[in-house]
Amino acid sequence: MDTLGASSSPPAPTAEPWELTDGLAVEAIPGKGQGVRARRPFARGETVLAEAALFTQSLRRTNASTNVLPCGGNDAHGHVAARGGLFLRGARFNSSCVPNVNNHWDAARGLLVFRALRDIAPGEELCLAYGRLLATRAARRAEMRAKFGFECACEACALTGRALAESDARRESLGSMYAAHLQGAYGDPMDGLGEAVLAVRMLREEQLPVYASSFYYSGFHCCAAVADYRSAKAWAAKAFDASRAAFGADHASRWKRLVSDPSSYAAAGSLGKRTLAGPDSPLWAVLGLS
Numbered sequence: 001m002d003t004l005g006a007s008s009s010p011p012a013p014t015a016e017p018w019e020l021t022d023g024l025a026v027e028a029i030p031g032k033g034q035g036v037r038a039r040r041p042f043a044r045g046e047t048v049l050a051e052a053a054l055f056t057q058s059l060r061r062t063n064a065s066t067n068v069l070p071c072g073g074n075d076a077h078g079h080v081a082a083r084g085g086l087f088l089r090g091a092r093f094n095s096s097c098v099p100n101v102n103n104h105w106d107a108a109r110g111l112l113v114f115r116a117l118r119d120i121a122p123g124e125e126l127c128l129a130y131g132r133l134l135a136t137r138a139a140r141r142a143e144m145r146a147k148f149g150f151e152c153a154c155e156a157c158a159l160t161g162r163a164l165a166e167s168d169a170r171r172e173s174l175g176s177m178y179a180a181h182l183q184g185a186y187g188d189p190m191d192g193l194g195e196a197v198l199a200v201r202m203l204r205e206e207q208l209p210v211y212a213s214s215f216y217y218s219g220f221h222c223c224a225a226v227a228d229y230r231s232a233k234a235w236a237a238k239a240f241d242a243s244r245a246a247f248g249a250d251h252a253s254r255w256k257r258l259v260s261d262p263s264s265y266a267a268a269g270s271l272g273k274r275t276l277a278g279p280d281s282p283l284w285a286v287l288g289l290s
């Protein structure tokens with residue numbers, strides 16, 4: 001969907017591509033009107049676009065979400081930011097429930113930064129998430145219909161039969177685990193660690209790396225809490241890498257201290273000492289997560 005064009009005449013599907021910015025072109029996308037395609041490769045974590053808002057407005061008003069992207073701390077998790085902005089270039093990205101680009105607000109620079117969540121090849125369409133991702137297809141489609149008036153036909157929404165049922169089940173489970181993570185509800189460290197490993201695996205299956213740093217954090221917390229600092233270091237290194245790729249080096253910088261000294265974490269050693277496992281353990285390879 002082309003959000004900027006939603007209220008004006010849609011361009012003809014045969015319209016000539018035009019350059020959005022270096023390496024990005026706006027082109028006709030079958031079934032979607034127009035969208036943004038890569039004209040060169042982009043590496044995971046690379047900034048594909050950084051843009052200041054034409055204007056910002058409160059997201060608390062009804063119907064404010066149609067043409068705006070959030071200017072706040074939480075991306076791809078629903079619009080929890082207090083304000084949103086209109087971005088003339090950024091509004092050209094279509095939505096997908098398997099986004100390959102993440103939009104993250106850089107408050108210090110006053111820019112919305114769009115980063116590649118994985119390596120992107122020339123010719124691929126670049127898509128953001130306009131809404132919740134950790135929900136069933138029915139729930140995602142209902143949200144897109146209500147907020148933006150279109151039926152999502154992304155690769156996750158195009159699944160059928162058993163593949164769809166499995167995807168729905170994974171995203172619902174991930175949603176519950178993500179909510180527990182946000183509340184800091186980890187319970188027993190062994191159970192918490194098992195959930196973190198399961199979540200990382202399901203995120204891979206759903207191709208949703210934007211949440212990876214959150215679940216690496218869960219693994220880090222469990223290991224640091226029982227003073228298994230060797231494993232905690234390995235989780236922290238994963239969290240740093242995933243956070244930098246999705247949200248940038250400034251956002252990820254707090255992980256540097258925890259990678260070098262996990263015992264400086266506030267909850268370090270708060271539970272009885274135990275040895276758990278990190279993403280550097282043989283278990284990781286057995287699960288195919290290396």
Ligand SMILES: [Zn+2]
Nearest residue numbers: 097152154157
């Ligand atoms: Zn979708």
